[in-house]
Amino acid sequence: MAAIFDLNHHAAYLHWHFIDVSVSNVLVIAVMLLVFAVAVLAPFPHGRSRGSS
């Protein structure tokens, strides 16, 4: 079964001082930060109050 994405090549790396991280890793971290921000800011559906404090 052919892969959707070609994985048979070297990953691109971002290098800054001692930090050496792949582009895909940076993307995952960026997505995590975005998800965190959305989780904190997005409105949460309020159901019927059932005597909660």
Add this chain to the structure above:
Amino acid sequence: MSTGSERSWSARLRRRAVAALPPEKLLPDAQPAYVASWIYVFGVLTLSSLAVIIASGCILALKGPAWWHVTGIGHFFNSVHLWAVELFFFFMVVHLWGKFWMAAWRGGRARVWMTGAISFLVAIPCALTGYVSQQNFDSQWISTQAKDAMNAAGIGAFFNLLNFGQMYSYHVLLLPVAIVAIVIGHILLVRRHGVVPPFERERLLTGAAPTGGLREGE
């Protein structure tokens, strides 16, 4: 039941357990109004990922390497296990960020934070030892790099990371058992102490800047 049996260790243990976690606290049917944010979902997402990891890992262990390396369905479960691990760490780190920024150790909840941190630290070697299951040159490379790291940390004499059978056994049994035990303790402590109230609530009730945090019910 006679009075004598009430002095037995099992009765004492039962009383202590029920006192610490009565059924309505162990399995509550309501939650505080302030637990109405998507950030609180990431704990249960982490748990769900862990459940998928354990289930798929059990299937992989039952069927063995020849199955997951060769057959299509084995490859599928191998992929489920891998991606469940990726999601587990994704959700766990977002959960960690949320708990850190809301200072969730307040109000006598230090052990909740500690058990969470320990489960994170134990999950990392559990995930890394899983690489040896690839049984290819990549896994040998990872083992040699890990051995260098352990030697540099001064604990190389205690763990031979090139010992495939040992590291695979750590991955399949010892470390998952440790993680599940710590996570159970973590959840029971959350049930016992309740979800930490937000800073605003503490400030409103005490009229002062938040310090130690409110305990449950305050």
